[in-house]
Amino acid sequence: MxxxxxxxxxxxxxxxxxxxxxxxxxGQAFDPTDPIPPDPSVITGVLDNGLRYFVQENDQPENRAELRLVIDAGSILEDEDQLGLAHFVEHMAFNGTRNFEKQALVDYLESIGMQFGPDINAYTSFDETVYMLQVPMDDPEMLATAFQILHDWAQDVLFDPEEVDKERGVVIEEWRGGRGAQARMQDQQFPIMFEGSLYAERLPIGKPDILETAPAERLRSFYEDWYRPNLMAIVAVGDFDGGEIEATIREQFAGLRGPAEPRPRMTAExxxxxxxxxxxxxxxxxxxxxxxxxxxxxxxxxxxxxxxxxxxxxxxxxxxxxxxxxxxxxxxxxxxxxxxxxxxxxxxxxxxxxxxxxxxxxxxxxxxxxxxxxxxxxxxxxxxxxxxxxxxxxxxxxxxxxxxxRENQESAGLAARYVQVFLQGxxxxxxxxxxxxxxxxxxxxxxxxxxxxxxxxxxxxxxxxxxxxxxxxxxxxxxxxxxxxxxxxxxxxxxxxxxxxxGREIAAYEDAAADAPLLPVVPEGSPVVSEETLDEVGVTLWTLENGVRVVLKPTDFKDDEILFSATSPGGTSLVPDDLYPKVSLAGTVVSQAGVGEFDQTALRKKLTGKAVNVSPSLGSLSEGLGGFVSPRDIETAFQLVYLYFTAPRRDETAFEAFKAQQLGVLANLGASPDVVFSDTVSATMAQGHPRVPSLSQFLENLKQADLDAAYGLYRERFADASDFTFYFTGTFDLLEIRPLVEQYLGALPDLGRVETWRDTGIDPPAGVIEKFVYKGLEPQSRTQIIFSGEAEYSRQEANAISAMADILDIRLREVLREDLGGTYGVGVGGSLSYRPDEEYRVTISFGSAPERAEELSTAVFEEIERLRAEGPDAETVDKVRETQRRTKETNLRENRYWLGQLAAFERAGRDLNEIPSYDAIEGWTAEQVRQAAIRYLRTDQYARFVLLPEQKVP
Structure with missing residues (x-):
């Protein structure tokens, strides 16, 4: 909140x-009393029943519509025996309506490629409840069904007592997951902050005793009192015909009716x-x-x-x-x-x-x-x-x-804007x-x-x-x-x-700003000596005389955005283990120091009015930098890149400030149950390797950090640009950017070194490991099950393990959340890596009541066994494939996606022409997923971690 x-x-x-x-x-004068004129592209109206609507055509992303049902009612309107029921009602909207029985609504939306959470969601606050959908636009029936869903949410939620009872556990788990130090301190402060107001007593999450016992009739009562058209708005922003959408809204929602004697919608003072x-x-x-x-x-x-x-x-x-x-x-x-x-x-x-x-x-x-x-x-x-x-x-x-x-605004952001227009005026x-x-x-x-x-x-x-x-x-x-x-x-x-x-004397602030040029001497550079063009994907590759490679993908996705990154093999892996604590923060230390003659404050002032950011980094297997820039400031970005290679700052004050900040932030993190749990997981899975430190080890590394050693490592890793590759995506012209590439990147130092990263020996443990961490005051539990080990890397295997994780994610949500009511959410992730080792990793995480941790873990392994024996059902396969397809559909219109894919494909030695291909999505089969489950979800090779309160549950 x-x-x-x-x-x-x-x-x-x-x-x-x-x-x-x-x-x-x-040349027109502005009258101060005039209202700010509304955006003329937004279609607005009010139905006879009081419902308002906001419609805007927008094609970012293409082939998508963002829909919102906004209710001007939240927890502030609850009666004394309804605390938490406004939020509970929101949950029940996904658990059965007149046209979508039980889980049919989520099932349908997943079948068209939308994900529960990112694309299908809702929230309840003090004063409002908002339902959110993103739907594809390539089939008129999808949009029609989406509006039917909004209509059902507005007036046809069923509140089946059996479904209400099943959902109680989910709502309680959401309450449970929100407890902790922050919530307990909030409990102390809110009565003082909100003294004399209902806001002190109507937190949206409510009270667990009411959530556990309130009859379905009390949820229905809140719904019928406050879900009424004169307190509602429909927001629709997307790649559609606005007039047609307005007509749909008028036809679909004109029949909504409120109670004959509506309760007044009071405003809490x-x-x-x-x-x-x-x-x-x-x-x-x-x-x-x-x-x-x-x-x-x-x-x-x-x-x-x-x-x-x-x-x-x-x-x-x-x-x-x-x-x-x-x-x-x-x-x-x-x-x-x-x-x-x-x-x-x-x-x-x-x-x-x-x-x-x-x-x-x-x-x-x-x-x-x-x-x-x-x-x-x-x-x-x-x-x-x-x-x-x-x-x-x-x-x-x-x-x-x-x-x-202005032509590239995201529909989700615009929809959020009109939600506030309705609620706040x-x-x-x-x-x-x-x-x-x-x-x-x-x-x-x-x-x-x-x-x-x-x-x-x-x-x-x-x-x-x-x-x-x-x-x-x-x-x-x-x-x-x-x-x-x-x-x-x-x-x-x-x-x-x-x-x-x-009562103190306070001197005036003295504003000091450097007038010196950012780059005192402009370098001469060196030319492009070879060029390759990949016409299928619109990518150009240049190699400069000093060995620097440049991969460029001009796009029209945004009008004022260029993203870039650079990478070179090596990183901290080339540092001996005994030196690692002193230099582990080298990239951060230098990036905090400014560049050239400008410390961080002076650099900020110098760059005023420029939309540019460049940040160096020093990772475990590579060094590099990244950033963004507006096309009109592109030369400044190149100058900063040049300076981070040739004139990084050694700044004692910045170094001490960074250490003080980090020590201050981290000093008491060890009191957090989540941090202790995460430390245990990391240390166990890395078998105590010093380069994967616990919080205490990180603090020790911070204390041992040595400015001269860190600065020296940075200078050494950036002393040779001949094995660096730069990637650019965004709004630029190849002919215009080429002179800048040659002048600045072509001037970077060239030592001709041939090197690569080193495997530092961080490997997962063998066999079955079970660890219980007893930490925390709240009746909370977290479970994390990790399957990991050696594997043979291939793209087919990587696709299969990813699909397997997505399938398991849906199934475990259905079982652990919807069927058992034991958790608020389940997360499953799976990947296959090829560096520094060929390894697999599948992680399953969920929270629960401590007394249900074992029950839910058993359910997880039962579902895994079912997947290994029977494979996934056709419906879930179709859901995952469609979601992957829809995700890629929008990703291909994102500069950030292309930037990441260009680097990832080159790192793996893959053909860049394959980036737009859907073969990886269409290629895997249900049987491949089953075989992946057999190979990677091994019951003789996993680690299970369970966080329990300090007082053990009997």
Whole structure:
């Protein structure tokens, strides 16, 4: 559940004269009282029964439609004996409707290639319930059936008592899976944060005693009270004819009817005019310490031209303050590990401004003091003109990029937007209108306006920070580990921090930005000496004079996106085991240090207004780098690549800051049951190999990390580019990018080394291993069953094991979740690797009540035996094959997919022309899957791990 959502429209004092003086690109003046015009491409309407709809044509992805049924009702509307039933109703929508008996609905959607979870899902929150579908568009019957499903969810869920009882276990397991340190601390803080409001008592997950006993009639009662057309909206975005979809909605949903005497849809109040509060929560399993200050605010208006401009002002303020906070965490002894200033919706009807810091153990007061000091620094001295200009540049560029990609917006994102339009009354202008408004208003926004945001948000009762002591609507939030030797500040200590900051002299911020060029001397480079073109897949391969290979795939998938990566064999595998702890973080250490003459802060400032990111990496078997860039900034990306090879920074301060951050984040992770469990799994499956460290070993490696050794290894691994291959996908022209490739990649160092990675001997254990980990306070259990061992690699075998895992995933979900009601979800993954060894690995994971762990494990092995003996049934085979086909269909229109496939195919020595082929999907058979189950799901070669509470279950 998200407690704070970002938004673009917010409150700031503004005069009409300011707005009327601004004009758009076409020269028109903007009236501040005018509403923000809606996107004209969105078809909207209201049926006679009150149901609203939003329809938009969009072909990203092609041949898909995103559908939503939105109910303006959530857990806040539950009666005292219904706590958790709003969410339970959502579950029952997938367990039997008038036209889809029991599991028929999910079965149908899986049969057309949609996956339960990614494509078929729903969520329930305090104030709404939203059902989500993605469906293919190549058969009109599929779309018609999808709308029938939405209609059934809206008015024809059955609530069969037998199905309700079966689903209780699933809902309870979802509740169980959400318990832990965070939930227990939330239990301590929510009554203080939401004091005087139903929000403190109506968490969507509900209460287990009600979930276990509530009769089906109480679920039906909630459904009939609140699932009514005047509280509903249909959202449809996709590759279709909008007019036809509108007609379908009108025909399909006009007949929905609500109750004769509807209950009023109340809005839960949450007091914002209250004395300052402090909510301190500690827990023995808390992984880290956090401190924050939350200022509740009345909801800001969102719908006018004036509101849009206010949003720009506030966005500039937040961007500048967050940049300052980011600088502070890069100190050798940072005051916090992460700091954030943010403003947005808290809950419906209430906004909030927050200052939050993740801190090291014992650092709560220092972190709070730093947050307040930086906020007060702005209150007293404001920002610098140079800061504002940089932030304006960055903001305008973000809008420019959205404008460039206006034809490539993802349907799922647009659908989510219209869900909020219905629920919140948000404005939804098209990006062209937004760009007009930005161009009209952004240049004229003054430093005084952005500085005044701090006054409005942090010192409304007075213009000085001492007013914070009496500010109403403020809540100080602290969460921390509870352990011996660690003291958590008391309420008076925290309040004292406010007083101390308010009475302290605080100097103005000094903005330092380097004027030096990013790359002082432009290299000469070297030419392409050989070229190959693969016309079938539109791929070009170049080899440069210095040995660098470049694989290029120009696409039209996005208009403002180029993705790239580079790789070379070797990595840390070439380092002796005794040196490994000192250098294991070499890639991260260098990437945190900036590049050339620019440290991380200076580099961020230097790259303001440029959409570019380049990150080096040093892995176990290879070294390389990757990133993204806008086409107009492509030369900057090449310059950064060149600098990461030739001028990496050795930065002691960045090194110490990184170590401090990591030690702070990881210090108490050992208290987490999940971390202890994962450590046990990793150590066992690697047979204690030091290069697959536990948390304690990782912390020890961090302490042993040596800057000179790490920097030296990085320089050595990037000293020779002759065995590097670069991959590029996205919006570029071969003729235009070639001179840049030759100039910058052609100038990379060439030592002519011939090398490869080394097998460091990380092998899975033999035989059957069973380990039980007793850790944790909650009545939770996790089970992980891993089948692994040696194998002979081939593409056919890789396809068979992947299909086998997908088939087993569906079957175990049906058995463990739907039939037995024993878990919220099951995960199955299977793969065949060829480096450093030819090995197979199949992992099965699920959570459950501790007392059911053995029962469910037995059910898993029974299903495995059935698969080995009988093979998969035809229906499940068809589901998996169709899902694989649908997934590939959309993947082939993604730059990231092509980037990964180009590198993977070359690494495996495969023909790049095969990337678009569906042969791997169509080629495997049910018998091959059965044989794979016999080979890889061996009952004499597996490891089973079970996490149980510290108090053993009898």
């Amino acid at each position: 998200k407690m704070l959502r970002s938004r673009t429209l917010a409150l700031f004092p503004l005069t009409a004269a300011m707005l009327l003086s601004a004009t758009g690109a076409a 949450i007091p914002i005019d209250h004395p300052a509060r402090v909510a301190i929560a500690t827990d023995t399993e808390a992984p880290r310490s956090q401190v924050g200050v939350l200022y509740k605010q009345p909801p800001a208006p969102r719908g006018t031209i004036a509101d849009f401009r206010r949003g720009l002002v506030e966005g500039l303020y937040s961007g500048m303050l967050n940049a300052r906070l980011d600088e502070l965490r890069q100190q050798a002894e940072p005051p916090f590990l992460f700091g954030l200033s943010g403003q947005g919706q808290f809950v419906r009807g209430v906004d909030a401004y927050q200052l939050i810091a993740l801190v090291a153990e014992g650092g709560i007061e220092r972190g709070l003091e730093t947050l307040l000091t930086e906020a007060e620094r702005v209150v007293r001295h404001g920002f610098a003109e140079t800061e504002l200009e940089r932030q304006k540049t960055a903001m305008r560029r973000s809008y420019e990029r959205r404008l460039a990609e 948000s404005a939804y202008p098209d990006i062209e209108t937004q760009m007009e408004l930005v161009d009209a208003f952004l240049p004229e926004i003054t430093l005084a306006e952005t500085n005044a945001v701090a006054q409005a948000w942090l010192a409304e009762t007075n213009a000085v920070a001492q007013a914070w002591l009496a500010e109403r609507g403020r809540v100080i939030l602290v969460s921390a580990p509870e352990k011996e030797g660690l003291e958590t500040p008391a309420e008076e200590d925290l309040v004292g921090v406010f007083a101390a900051v308010g």
